[in-house]
Amino acid sequence: QPLAAKALVDRLGGDDPIAGVLVLLGALVILGTAIESVGSYVLERTAESVVLAARRTLIGRLLRLRLTEVERTQPGDLMSRITSDTTLLRAVTTQSVVSAVSGGLTFLATIAMMGLMDPVLLGVTFGVIVLIGGAASLAMPKIAQATRRAQEAVGTISTALERAFGAFRTVKASGAERRETEAVQEAAREAWRHGVRSAKWQAVAGSSVGLAVQVSFLAVLGIGGARVASGAISVSTLVAFLLYLFYLTEPVARLVDAASQYQVGSAAIARIVQAERLETEETEEKGEMGEAGQTDAARTDGPASVTFEDVTFRYRDELPYVHHGVTFEVPGPGMTAFVGPSGAGKTTVFGLIERFYEATGGRILVDGRDVREWPLAELRATIGYVEQDAPVLAGTVRENLLFAAPDATDAEVREVLVRARLDGVIERLPEGLETVVGHRGSKLSGGERQRVAIARALLRKPRLLLLDEATSQLDAVNELALRDVVTEVSREVTVLVVAHRLSTVTLADRIVVMDAGKVRAVGTHAELVAADPLYGELAATQFLAASA
């Protein structure tokens, strides 16, 4: 365009027609605009694809993370890395990478044209730009730092919200709404503060471009004017040079913007990479084995046996040992109750059997095979697990039942409902199996939630059932129903129960007494009452009395 403008200025005084040059100028403007809009669409599309790719990778890994990794991080912060940090990648892809290339090319082409016109004036321009650009580059690390802090604060917002919603009733009952709100708002203010700081440094870097162009304009005007007067260059050359100088504004602005956006993006990338480095379980590589594992497990019939051989375990290197050489043997079927004071390590036994955690020492065998040698999906397909708090997920009762066995038939569901003494409950519900149970199953009673969890575990047709008995007192009807279910199941399946009720332990075929990370005695209720003082004491004082 400046060259066409030069031709136009050259022809102004002469006889040559200017219509052709005007048409060329117009065509150049239209072409430039068209390229601009197509380019910007392709750019934004690419950017969205980059965001999608990053999100897919992160989401793909998230539910496969090791339990230890999740316990170390804050789920809210992890979520914000997927939702918020990935959006910042858009900026890197649009402004940063592509602007750097397009800005860089335009910059070089413009500089080349300017050099052809007058190397002296180019030298002047260059000097000014390098000086001011150098000063602006000092802002770059500040932008990265401020962005990182802002994103960390966004993570804190998610974490604080998750904490409050995760215990919503307790928050209200404790009158803690205001304090929790303030905590979240403080995190929001922190994000604002660092966002503003980043904006400030970006503004400093951006405004240096305008300054550089204006200072060079004045310098070129002064020196160029003198060169025109001395006859070194023509007026039209000076005009074209000045036009090129203004053309330089955009690529330089783009380059600076690219650098700023790169700083923003790199802060986000660092957080995304951190999340990507968290360790996952092996199931990913053995993806297909998930399905194969289930059929294998279904083929092997009969109750599973469980053996612990001198197992030592601590949750993390810096924590004390929870198991100091746990040894026991449970042949199937039948019910084995684990009892002991709070914190003895009973629930930890289940976590190790499920291989949520790896034992530090010793061996854990299921069906005589080391759990480390089992394909993870196959091992877990063998086990039905009911946690102490018996989680029921948001959704319908049917979704909850099918959660661990999506392919179960209606007949199987009906059978399991009868076994778990849930059939009557479902009949009373307004929409039967399609009744929506609310967040964490809040529309069901504690006992009903527990039986839904047991039904879910049974529908998986486990050969080993791990039942972490709830410590909360159930009413007589619920407790009786539960006891009957478990006794019935234990006839064909190996059932391990962390028992808190006298009614459960008296029914157990075998009781494992744990204390301070060790097994201190194994026997029946009658044997242990006579032989083990700790058990006698537990039976007398700690067990929740049988309601029936």
Ligand SMILES: Nc1ncnc2c1ncn2[C@@H]1O[C@H](COP(=O)(O)OP(=O)(O)OP(=O)(O)O)[C@@H](O)[C@H]1O
């Ligand atoms: N995820 C975890 N990370 C770190 N430490 C843990 C974790 N889970 C449990 N612990 C610790 O391990 C010890 C044993 O816990 P465990 O839940 O196995 O005890 P328990 O015998 O089942 O107790 P309770 O009868 O009260 O449920 C406790 O001291 C506990 O603080």
